[in-house]
Amino acid sequence: MISYQIKENPTVYDAIVVGSGAGGGMAGYVLANAGLKVLMLEAGPFFDPAKDALQLRWPWESPRRGAGTVRPFGDFDAAYGGWELDGEPYTRAAGTEFEWFRARMLGGRTNHWGRISLRMGPDDFRPKDGITDAWPITYEEVKPYYDRVDRMIGIYGTVEGLPNEPDGIFLKPPKPRLNELYIKRGAQKAGVPVIAGRGAVLTEAAPEVEGRGTCFYCGQCGRSCRVYGDFSSSSCLVMPAMKTGNLTVVDNAMVREVLTNDEGLATGVSYVNTQDLQEYTVKGKVVILGASACESARLLLNSKSASHPGGLANSTGLVGRYLHDSTGASAGGFLPQLLDRKRYNEDGVGSVHIYSPWWGDNSKLNFPRGYHIEYGGGLHMPSYGFLNWVPKVNHLVPTADGQSREQGGYGTSLKADYRRYYGANVGMAGRGTALARYDNYCEIDPTRVDKYGIPVLRFHYKWANEEVEQAKHMQETFKEILHEMGAVVTSPMPGPETLYGLEAPGKIIHEGGTTRMGDDPKKSVLNRWCQAHDCRNLFVVDAGPFVQQGDKNLTWTILALSMRTSEYILKERNKLNI
Amino acid sequence: MNRRDSIKALGLAAAGGALLLESCGPDTKTKKETATGGEKLAGVTEQEHRRNQQLAAERFFTDHELATIAVLADIIIPADEVSGSATDAGVPDFIEFIVKDIPDHQTPMRGGLKWLDVQSQRRYGQVFIKCGEKQRLELVDKIAYPAKAKPETAQGVAFFSLMRDLTASGFFTSEIGVKDIGYVGNRPGVWDGVPEDLLQAHGFSDGWG
Numbered sequence: 160m161i162s163y164q165i166k167e168n169p170t171v172y173d174a175i176v177v178g179s180g181a182g183g184g185m186a187g188y189v190l191a192n193a194g195l196k197v198l199m200l201e202a203g204p205f206f207d208p209a210k211d212a213l214q215l216r217w218p219w220e221s222p223r224r225g226a227g228t229v230r231p232f233g234d235f236d237a238a239y240g241g242w243e244l245d246g247e248p249y250t251r252a253a254g255t256e257f258e259w260f261r262a263r264m265l266g267g268r269t270n271h272w273g274r275i276s277l278r279m280g281p282d283d284f285r286p287k288d289g290i291t292d293a294w295p296i297t298y299e300e301v302k303p304y305y306d307r308v309d310r311m312i313g314i315y316g317t318v319e320g321l322p323n324e325p326d327g328i329f330l331k332p333p334k335p336r337l338n339e340l341y342i343k344r345g346a347q348k349a350g351v352p353v354i355a356g357r358g359a360v361l362t363e364a365a366p367e368v369e370g371r372g373t374c375f376y377c378g379q380c381g382r383s384c385r386v387y388g389d390f391s392s393s394s395c396l397v398m399p400a401m402k403t404g405n406l407t408v409v410d411n412a413m414v415r416e417v418l419t420n421d422e423g424l425a426t427g428v429s430y431v432n433t434q435d436l437q438e439y440t441v442k443g444k445v446v447i448l449g450a451s452a453c454e455s456a457r458l459l460l461n462s463k464s465a466s467h468p469g470g471l472a473n474s475t476g477l478v479g480r481y482l483h484d485s486t487g488a489s490a491g492g493f494l495p496q497l498l499d500r501k502r503y504n505e506d507g508v509g510s511v512h513i514y515s516p517w518w519g520d521n522s523k524l525n526f527p528r529g530y531h532i533e534y535g536g537g538l539h540m541p542s543y544g545f546l547n548w549v550p551k552v553n554h555l556v557p558t559a560d561g562q563s564r565e566q567g568g569y570g571t572s573l574k575a576d577y578r579r580y581y582g583a584n585v586g587m588a589g590r591g592t593a594l595a596r597y598d599n600y601c602e603i604d605p606t607r608v609d610k611y612g613i614p615v616l617r618f619h620y621k622w623a624n625e626e627v628e629q630a631k632h633m634q635e636t637f638k639e640i641l642h643e644m645g646a647v648v649t650s651p652m653p654g655p656e657t658l659y660g661l662e663a664p665g666k667i668i669h670e671g672g673t674t675r676m677g678d679d680p681k682k683s684v685l686n687r688w689c690q691a692h693d694c695r696n697l698f699v700v701d702a703g704p705f706v707q708q709g710d711k712n713l714t715w716t717i718l719a720l721s722m723r724t725s726e727y728i729l730k731e732r733n734k735l736n737i
Numbered sequence: 738m739n740r741r742d743s744i745k746a747l748g749l750a751a752a753g754g755a756l757l758l759e760s761c762g763p764d765t766k767t768k769k770e771t772a773t774g775g776e777k778l779a780g781v782t783e784q785e786h787r788r789n790q791q792l793a794a795e796r797f798f799t800d801h802e803l804a805t806i807a808v809l810a811d812i813i814i815p816a817d818e819v820s821g822s823a824t825d826a827g828v829p830d831f832i833e834f835i836v837k838d839i840p841d842h843q844t845p846m847r848g849g850l851k852w853l854d855v856q857s858q859r860r861y862g863q864v865f866i867k868c869g870e871k872q873r874l875e876l877v878d879k880i881a882y883p884a885k886a887k888p889e890t891a892q893g894v895a896f897f898s899l900m901r902d903l904t905a906s907g908f909f910t911s912e913i914g915v916k917d918i919g920y921v922g923n924r925p926g927v928w929d930g931v932p933e934d935l936l937q938a939h940g941f942s943d944g945w946g
Contacts, residue, residue, distance in 0.1 A: 217915065222792070222834050565882045
């Protein structure tokens, strides 16, 4: 029998952290290590990659052979969650799109992410084109934190000296696979640079990293790592922070709202246990939100009180505004030079071995900013659907003994074709800057609640010409690269009717901007320390504070900013300001 | 921890590590696990496991449909000098599971099988699996080659493409199929780039191209 009485925890924590992903994990780590008593609330279950990773499983150990029916990125992917969660809906305003990926688990989406770890550059913080607002902080101010994240967590890469693609403190990068050598050669002919990837994987022992194993090259970072050879917030931040004895983690705790007092200061949060539906309140001197950009915005908007009638930290009405994801489009083909290729183990690391940082000159282009390109293909572990492309293209190249083939087929000749084409595929995907716009936003849907009775988000998001033109440019570039490497293009060349294959907003899972920072309290939700203008003991440490992300995947910047904010909290505590 | 320690730690880590040390089990294991939804692996949620078991306990195809699927699967992937056939690898059991898992496949599969029997009945006076090999292949030839198939067989072509994809998925993700396709990864090792002989054969001067 459920008690309907709300259980009040009498402890007053020094800090309450909502969410255990990159932002929440780092805040918990820094504060617990500084001796603060920290409570971390996670909506999903506890997850330890050492025990719960489906790493090194074979495809036949899944009855659906790794298909994406239950987990969108396949049965072995580490994320508990997806684009749609039972009983936790979200809605979209008519004529707009947004896809929202949520992982409910300790460590959140860091358990399955691509580990691609790029720093934003000087121009990303302070754009020279004036098209989007500048951040209140510069690259130089964030650089020391990036450096410390590099050393603390470990990242591989190469020092390149590129102007807006800052170098880090790198471990040795993995060498390219065979198809990647072809890509590199082809891209260079097409005028597109290719450099070593930058990924949060321990390719060698790192001096400042303890308690984690070195990568053994199974290429399965997406399943999370049993030896903690890559970065997950669960393995690298939260569990080490628990070992200090200062961090308490409550899992299956869905936060309902941030509680405030008459002065408008945060006093704690209320949450519901997702397993037995018991309601709780807990008290904290500081509340830190790291629930993900949209979830943190939702929480603020749902935290209404007499002192914060429009939602907490929302006197400007800007919470939820400036929502932006990355752009994404892709193309693929196969390399006739790799047909009947010699087999070898090229699993490598589960992050990227190579990538193309943005190279374009915007003065000669009809869109602002740019994108980077990630590459794929090769002799991957078999899984559901991985050879479906073969019978569609097996007529395009003569057989080894010069015979022509009909498309499709069956029998021993088809069986031979599957072997012949396996591993000859190549793919490429652009990830670019989508502009942060006031008119792209999430808000509380006035009529809908989730299964816990918490009002849900309604999204309003439309692509504009800048993103569409960028996607067009991606497709033209992909085609050129594929041509220059001698590949047969098998993906259709999408036209304006599909926005050149531009993925729906949200699909790249880089959403940010919903609680943006700024020096002007009228134009931003948070100050330059990610502290709410309206509530000095409230902080946000996910991608919500991003004024405008570059084409650089978010995680490394979330980690650096969360570390910076957490140390600011420690300083302000010492000064008795919070 | 260096790489050797990582691998040692893995060896001690219960299931995942132990798997590395096991040789490939008998093929019947593949069939049985697919049919039962398999054991619950660590990291699979209770809810996910229940769903697998429920799907495995349900039955979608009739005996006749499954028998037809078996015949078609072995036409698509027969045994050859390298490996066994689709049915050797448990493909019909996999297809039975996957259409329950992905219900969008159900009507195209059921209707496609029926389409095939109707065509067979008209042409040879009996259902597909009662026909001799020559007649079966005559019919399959009409739907196995999208570019040269007649327009009136378009539905059959669509069905055969789906059947072909499911067969290839089931076969090449089985133990037999993974060995056949020559995937040699999924084990701890060291990656130091493309081996020298391959670099040379493909005209690359060094591991960075």
